Amino acid sequence: MKIQKAVSAVCAFVMSAVLLPQVLLADEPAEVSAAGSGPVSYYGQLQASGNKIIGSSYKEPVQVKGMSFFWSNWQGQYWNSGTVDRMVEEFKCEILRCSLGVNDQGSIYSGGDVGALRSVMDAAIAKDIYVIVDWHSHGAHNNTNAARSFFSEIARDYGKYDNVIFELYNEPTQVAWSTVKGYAEQVIPEIRKYSDNLIIVGTPTWSQDVDSAANDPINDSNVAYVLHFYAGTHGGDLRGKGDAALSKNAAVFVSEWGTVNADGDGAVNVGSTEQWLSWMDSNKLSWCNWAISSKAEGSSIFGGDGSSLTEAGNYLKKILNAHAENAVWRTVPKNVTDPEPQTTETTPQNTDPEPQTTTGTPQTQNVERLSLSGSGNAVLEAENYASMSGVELEDCAQGGKNVGYIESGDWMSNSISVPQTMKYELTLDAASENGGGQIAFSCGGNTLGTLDIPSTGGWQNWQQFKITLELPAGESDLKLHAQQGGFNVDKITFTAVGGQASGGDINRDGNVSTADAVMLCKYLLGIEQFNSEQAKQADLDDNRVINAVDLTLLKRMLLRK
């Protein structure tokens, strides 16, 4: 099902690009839709694993970012699919938090509409993003039964969707963790009757005392503890509590944070926000920002007209759009012929001995563009990237430096110049202690191919791995994106092999046309078989695997025509 969805999305894209006649589209299975192309289909269900949250399909730490709705009883005008669509398309949210207003006695505020909550959840699921159901109360433990029946009903109806995350208690105030834990222990079984999805639990002192929770964790295999901060008020002390919880191997989730003061008002504090963002990035903490609201206060992203963006709104849009540039699920297509996650043994996250210095902020350096000629070799030292995110340099046993500490989602971008569109064989000097690495190569956003890096038996045991790519003419940025981390790169040797991507004439009618694209789509969907001659034509990148990359190459051939 997931394979079909991924392929369908690719096929739908190709078909729209080449304007296939309607009659051909009728062959597509009924479930073809835009859904299936978002973070949830890519990562899967979120799961606490040591002090990280991983995806059930992706198996590596996942960090998703988005916005929180405001108290449902006060800003209900935003609780609809139109807002969800805007948040996904314009703000690039991967997660939305639904703060269902619940009073200090633990009862839903009148005006806090469960019907509206359900429509927002439906819209988020349709958009293939994560959605948090937040029992937005400061006194939920005063009425455990109300929470139990609410979560039981929501889990029954929505627990089967990987999209859904249950947040049991927005912010306990000054109550002991043992009280909150006792409440959670009564609510969790109601959810577990229906769902093993991630449950996040607020912590004492307005969800700041994650350290006390980590000292006395809840006995459930998929729980994370909630940390909230407001950048205008909170700083390093509160991050220290977060660090303490992480060091106890507790998973932490920042379901709400503000750029302003803790009262929700005041100016955007950019300096403090950036410190927090970089701390969250280096710990891969997922977050939602407060708030989708037009109330006249600093944290609202919308102005008085209800739709224009405030200072906070513009700032959040910028932050979220920058995250989208590097989000793994947007930039690295899954290999549709091999959709199973790479389950190669990796170092368990919770005992990862490597320094966590990644900030997630791209860094650039001034390097000369590498000019590739139409023949012969050129060598790119990996440390001479033009920009990168997340990687580090270290001394290389082969001399000089190599790039290391590459985790999933990290990337390096290199300035290259190519005389004409043609194929090059790239030979990577790479090393990996545990294997399981995978690199996606792209130019200008087009994925050109992927290369697996198996174990070489050590971080400095260098071996050569080859991939042939068709590089576009002119100046461009060749990006190496770690779809799965866990490898080092010393250098890349480019050898011109000539010739453009070949093949594409799958139906052997003498030319490459949309009919060939349709055949390839059907093959990828498993509804058409190829004979060996057709398979050769379909393997445009000549790597003996027919997958979405070949479809992209075919699409580009058609667009060039």
Ligand code: IDC
């Ligand atoms: C605030 C709203 C504010 C409203 C108040 C009511 O911004 O307009 O009057 O709730 O209690 C939180 C809470 C969140 C707060 C927010 C800002 O989870 O509900 O919203 N905040 O004060 N924790 C820390 C800050």
